[in-house]
Amino acid sequence: MDLVDRIETTRFLGGEFVLWLWFSRDVLDGVLAIPGQGVVEIALESSLVLVDPLEDKERVTIRGRDPLGSPEAEHALLLGKLPRQVGLRFTFDQNEWVAMLDAASFALSSVKLPALLSEGEEEHFHERLRFLEQLHDLVQGLYRQFLRVRLSPEWESGLLPAMQRWLRGEVLDAEAYEALHAAAPAAKRRRKA
Amino acid sequence: MNASKFYVQGELPKDVHRSFLQRLRLRLFQPLRPEEEAEERAGWCAVGQPFDLELTAEKVFSGPYLSLGLRTDRYRFPPAVVHAELAQAADGLRQKRGQERLSRTQTAELKRRVLQALRRRYLPSMQAVDLVWNLERQELYFWSRSARLIERLGELFELSFGLELVLDSPYTAALHTLEGKALQAALQQVALSPFQEVARGSR
Numbered sequence: 001m002d003l004v005d006r007i008e009t010t011r012f013l014g015g016e017f018v019l020w021l022w023f024s025r026d027v028l029d030g031v032l033a034i035p036g037q038g039v040v041e042i043a044l045e046s047s048l049v050l051v052d053p054l055e056d057k058e059r060v061t062i063r064g065r066d067p068l069g070s071p072e073a074e075h076a077l078l079l080g081k082l083p084r085q086v087g088l089r090f091t092f093d094q095n096e097w098v099a100m101l102d103a104a105s106f107a108l109s110s111v112k113l114p115a116l117l118s119e120g121e122e123e124h125f126h127e128r129l130r131f132l133e134q135l136h137d138l139v140q141g142l143y144r145q146f147l148r149v150r151l152s153p154e155w156e157s158g159l160l161p162a163m164q165r166w167l168r169g170e171v172l173d174a175e176a177y178e179a180l181h182a183a184a185p186a187a188k189r190r191r192k193a
Numbered sequence: 194m195n196a197s198k199f200y201v202q203g204e205l206p207k208d209v210h211r212s213f214l215q216r217l218r219l220r221l222f223q224p225l226r227p228e229e230e231a232e233e234r235a236g237w238c239a240v241g242q243p244f245d246l247e248l249t250a251e252k253v254f255s256g257p258y259l260s261l262g263l264r265t266d267r268y269r270f271p272p273a274v275v276h277a278e279l280a281q282a283a284d285g286l287r288q289k290r291g292q293e294r295l296s297r298t299q300t301a302e303l304k305r306r307v308l309q310a311l312r313r314r315y316l317p318s319m320q321a322v323d324l325v326w327n328l329e330r331q332e333l334y335f336w337s338r339s340a341r342l343i344e345r346l347g348e349l350f351e352l353s354f355g356l357e358l359v360l361d362s363p364y365t366a367a368l369h370t371l372e373g374k375a376l377q378a379a380l381q382q383v384a385l386s387p388f389q390e391v392a393r394g395s396r
Contacts, residue, residue, distance in 0.1 A: 003359075006364050010364040011362065013367065080388070104362075108198075112194075113194070
């Protein structure tokens with residue numbers, strides 16, 4: 001299978017990642033530690049689109065203050081839909097980012113960066129890019145954490161059943177969550193060129 | 194702000210600034226001229242300055258970043274105007290030649306002349322989209338999500354730098370973030386998880 005085919009046939013990983021973020025936010029009260037990066041507070045808000053991963057035309061769009069807590073979102077999950085787009089708010093290192101994440105393409109839109117404090121055109125430019133890269137790094141860091149478990153044997157035996165129980169309304173405590181994630185291979189940050 | 198993220202594939206040349214500046218100047222944006230047949234053209238311009246076509250190291254490089262604008266000019270005529278102009282020109286030619294119908298060659302030539310006349314009367318539409326390439330991280334941000342513009346960027350980028358752009362996606366992000374053969378191998382086998390089978394009707 002070539003690269004293009006593999007890209008197309010694995011887009012569901014983005015939806016599963018957002019579902020895992022949703023699960024993690026619920027269990028950890030929105031505060032996640034990203035190894036090598038730090039602690040980030042995550043809010044999933046403002047807008048949610050759920051799509052059947054096998055039937056792309058079947059979609060549910062929910063807007064409002066807490067779209068993830070709505071009965072429509074719950075119903076869509078019960079019908080087998082996965083998140084396709086979600087509003088994100090990250091608080092990290094005393095800064096705040098807002099964006100819409102498209103799970104199938106990993107594109108970030110409607111991005112609001114933290115306020116720029118630097119003076120001078122060039123400094124402004126660098127600060128703006130640093131914030132944009134930081135936002136992508138946060139998403140990448142969380143995705144790495146998800147993949148570490150998703151691609152390990154512990155997924156089938158531990159985390160997937162836990163998420164299935166969560167979907168049925170069962171509450172998981174933070175300690176059990178950490179144990180499920182600790183069982184997977186240690187995360188390594190890929191060195192930047 | 195809407196931006197598309199790409200991973201840049203391939204080796205950078207040794208003298209990046211000099212080499213890239215030379216290559217960029219080969220594919221600077223060239224304005225369309227009415228006497229040309231071209232209806233659309235794309236090329237590089239200074240970041241945030243679509244009319245600035247003199248790229249210097251100071252304008253292009255800043256710290257680890259290479260910044261550019263991708264400018265595309267295109268003649269776009271309303272179809273009704275083209276149709277009306279063509280009909281009028283065809284009438285004129287038929288009368289002049291005393292022909293009832295024009296041949297295919299005559300119609301094609303007439304269309305070419307009508308379009309050339311329109312190009313003299315109308316200005317092309319202009320679109321410029323900025324990009325920033327972090328040369329250290331080999332990541333590039335392009336301030337558009339249009340599939341047409343992304344395709345054009347990929348083509349011009351490859352011609353200009355001899356490097357390939359790969360658009361971000363769950364798979365490409367995984368390839369760039371995972372270390373270890375086991376995880377990479379698992380990525381090739383991964384399949385959709387059955388959340389719904391268990392969840393359906395039970396939550």
